[in-house]
Amino acid sequence: MLWRAPLLIWQILFFVVPLFFLVYLSFWVVKNYRMTPALDPVNWIKMLSRDYFWSAYGLTLTMATVAALLVSLLAFPAAYTLAFKVSARVRQLAVFVLIIPFFTSYLVRIYAWQTLLAENGVINAFFSLLNLGPFTMLNTPIGTMVGYIALTLPLVVILQTISLANIDRSLVEAAHNLGCGKLRTILTVIIPLAKNGIIIGMVFCFILSFGDFVSPYYLGGSKPPTLSILIIDTTKAGQQWPKAAVVAITMIVTLFIVAIAAVAAAYKRPGTR
Amino acid sequence: MPETQVEFENVSRHFGDFVAVDNIDFAIDRGEFIALMGPSGCGKTTTLRMLAGLDKPTSGIIRLSGTVMNDLGPQQRDTPMVWQSLALFPFLDVLGNVEFGLKMRGVAADERKKRALEWIERLGLGEFVKRQVTQLSGGQRQRVALARALVTEPEILLLDEPLSALDAHLVVRMQGELKRLQAELGITFFYVTHSQSEAFAMADRVIIMNEGRIAQIGAPREIYRTPANRFIAQFVGRNNIINGTVSSIAGNMATFTTPIGNFEAACPSVQPAERSEASFVVSGDLMKISKMRPDTKNQVECTLISEEFVGSFVTLFLESADATEFKVEVQQRELEQLELTPGGTFWLSWESGHAYVLPENA
Numbered sequence: 001m002l003w004r005a006p007l008l009i010w011q012i013l014f015f016v017v018p019l020f021f022l023v024y025l026s027f028w029v030v031k032n033y034r035m036t037p038a039l040d041p042v043n044w045i046k047m048l049s050r051d052y053f054w055s056a057y058g059l060t061l062t063m064a065t066v067a068a069l070l071v072s073l074l075a076f077p078a079a080y081t082l083a084f085k086v087s088a089r090v091r092q093l094a095v096f097v098l099i100i101p102f103f104t105s106y107l108v109r110i111y112a113w114q115t116l117l118a119e120n121g122v123i124n125a126f127f128s129l130l131n132l133g134p135f136t137m138l139n140t141p142i143g144t145m146v147g148y149i150a151l152t153l154p155l156v157v158i159l160q161t162i163s164l165a166n167i168d169r170s171l172v173e174a175a176h177n178l179g180c181g182k183l184r185t186i187l188t189v190i191i192p193l194a195k196n197g198i199i200i201g202m203v204f205c206f207i208l209s210f211g212d213f214v215s216p217y218y219l220g221g222s223k224p225p226t227l228s229i230l231i232i233d234t235t236k237a238g239q240q241w242p243k244a245a246v247v248a249i250t251m252i253v254t255l256f257i258v259a260i261a262a263v264a265a266a267y268k269r270p271g272t273r
Numbered sequence: 274m275p276e277t278q279v280e281f282e283n284v285s286r287h288f289g290d291f292v293a294v295d296n297i298d299f300a301i302d303r304g305e306f307i308a309l310m311g312p313s314g315c316g317k318t319t320t321l322r323m324l325a326g327l328d329k330p331t332s333g334i335i336r337l338s339g340t341v342m343n344d345l346g347p348q349q350r351d352t353p354m355v356w357q358s359l360a361l362f363p364f365l366d367v368l369g370n371v372e373f374g375l376k377m378r379g380v381a382a383d384e385r386k387k388r389a390l391e392w393i394e395r396l397g398l399g400e401f402v403k404r405q406v407t408q409l410s411g412g413q414r415q416r417v418a419l420a421r422a423l424v425t426e427p428e429i430l431l432l433d434e435p436l437s438a439l440d441a442h443l444v445v446r447m448q449g450e451l452k453r454l455q456a457e458l459g460i461t462f463f464y465v466t467h468s469q470s471e472a473f474a475m476a477d478r479v480i481i482m483n484e485g486r487i488a489q490i491g492a493p494r495e496i497y498r499t500p501a502n503r504f505i506a507q508f509v510g511r512n513n514i515i516n517g518t519v520s521s522i523a524g525n526m527a528t529f530t531t532p533i534g535n536f537e538a539a540c541p542s543v544q545p546a547e548r549s550e551a552s553f554v555v556s557g558d559l560m561k562i563s564k565m566r567p568d569t570k571n572q573v574e575c576t577l578i579s580e581e582f583v584g585s586f587v588t589l590f591l592e593s594a595d596a597t598e599f600k601v602e603v604q605q606r607e608l609e610q611l612e613l614t615p616g617g618t619f620w621l622s623w624e625s626g627h628a629y630v631l632p633e634n635a
Contacts, residue, residue: 168358168360170356170357170358170360171360171362173327173347173356173360174354174356174360174361174362175362175373176326176327176346176347176348177325177327177347177352177353177354178353178373178374178377178421178422178425179348179374179377179378179425180348180373180377181348181377184377189362192362192364193363193364195364
């Protein structure tokens with residue numbers, strides 16, 4: 001039992017304690033740009049009654065949901081190919097290649113996207129050859145979304161590939177044997193069998209996008225602000241750490257609910273409908 | 274006149290350099306129970322998969338009811354299969370699994386539910402309609418797999434070692450049920466197995482494969498009593514193979530000279546040449562064993578090496594002076610008079626008509 005202690009101590013020290021402190025902090029008050037410990041619900045009341053909070057919340061929720069759906073859709077054909085159409089060797093190599101983006105700093109990759117997405121960037125240069133554009137992509141929600149996709153796509157492809165590759169091939173053949181066409185087999189047999197992996201991939205994409213501030217900041221131009229941008233703005237504006245704590249806690253609670261709902265959906269025992 | 278249903282014409286299947294199926298040729302009549310048997314890696318499953326369209330032959334022609342099937346995908350064939358793993362859909366309940374094939378054929382919801390329920394009922398699964406397949410026992414899952422394959426009322430059912438995951442007592446019961454089901458439906462069963470007891474218990478005809486080729490096709494009794502070659506003789510039953518030189522032939526009876534004595538063996542189909550090297554087989558259950566030297570023609574003195582008990586049968590392993598191995602099957606109760614001691618000497622004997630010259634060396 002003792003060997004588990006270090007992890008437990010670590011978790012308590014650096015997760016549970018800070019979390020309680022964060023909750024406590026959200027009840028402090030700021031007077032004359034100075035934080036004072038208190039138990040005042042004023043930050044919660046003020047923050048949750050502001051329209052800009054709810055529009056940021058709605059935007060972040062929408063962006064993260066769209067990212068989760070879009071990335072899962074984009075990832076599926078690649079994962080399907082890697083799981084069913086190539087040899088195990090190629091699959092292993094591909095999974096390794098998909099990990100490589102994580103070797104470089106996310107920030108560096110986002111800067112690279114700036115040069116691609118800018119008004120006079122690489123993509124618009126290509127469009128100008130076709131006498132199209134220029135399109136404004138940088139400093140719009142499109143830019144943010146591109147960042148989310150760049151951040152999460154490789155991970156989601158890996159997760160989907162692993163769960164698809166684990167499917168018992170005889171089930172796919174059984175479907176064909178019973179007259180199920182190729183496309184229909186994907187929808188009626190393969191996707192239900194890979195459900196867990198697909199849902200876990202969506203959850204990861206949602207969580208990473210929901211809390212990310214790099215993409216909305218450097219590619220989305222902070223306008224309109226997501227919750228992560230709201231936290232930055234709030235802390236910058238006159239020591240408003242307690243209000244930022246309110247935003248942070250609502251984010252944690254949201255992610256918690258989403259994660260629990262998704263895991264419940266993924267591991268729901270069939271037949272208990 | 275029975276009608277030919279399945280035809281394999283010089284069919285081969287290569288996987289790279291590996292020849293899984295090597296130029297096989299056979300035909301199955303409508304309504305036959307065929308067992309395709311052989312050791313693992315003999316190409317039996319590949320043969321079955323080619324019939325289902327899950328594998329494509331490298332060369333040769335496969336016909337089903339007269340139609341060339343080579344270029345038809347599995348979806349275009351009416352060749353439902355029961356998998357070794359059963360391959361039931363874990364995300365569907367019993368009804369969902371059974372009606373899957375009908376759904377894919379576009380049968381209306383009411384109609385397919387009715388037909389699926391009929392089969393579920395027929396296979397004694399009535400109380401499990403809404404049960405998840407993961408919550409069923411091995412035998413019940415087996416029945417779901419059968420119902421799922423038979424619900425579309427096919428003319429042939431393919432089975433790939435479907436009983437190999439079941440307990441021994443269930444295997445025997447399912448064998449009986451499969452045989453009865455096949456007789457009732459009157460459709461062809463094409464049954465792949467590595468188990469001789471399954472094949473011989475159920476099949477009208479058995480196809481035995483070895484290293485991608487067909488070693489023998491015939492009724493179980495025919496294969497058992499008149500093996501076509503050394504492989505069959507060793508693979509099937511408890512056969513004793515004795516090698517020697519043919520010294521003379523009189524009618525259908527060949528006389529052999531061997532280091533352990535002179536023997537007679539029947540050669541009803543193919544006659545070996547005189548002075549040629551040949552072999553004959555005697556089934557272990559047709560050999561007699563005694564303490565005293567018997568007063569018959571074919572006899573050999575052996576030393577007891579070991580014994581193996583299976584139920585009321587005992588297989589004795591013996592060795593002659595030149596180290597030829599003999600296997601004898603005797604009833605448990607016969608043994609009691611023999612006073613078996615390892616290393617003890619006994620006499621083996623058999624009737625000339627029970628020895629059979631292997632045609633391959635003839």
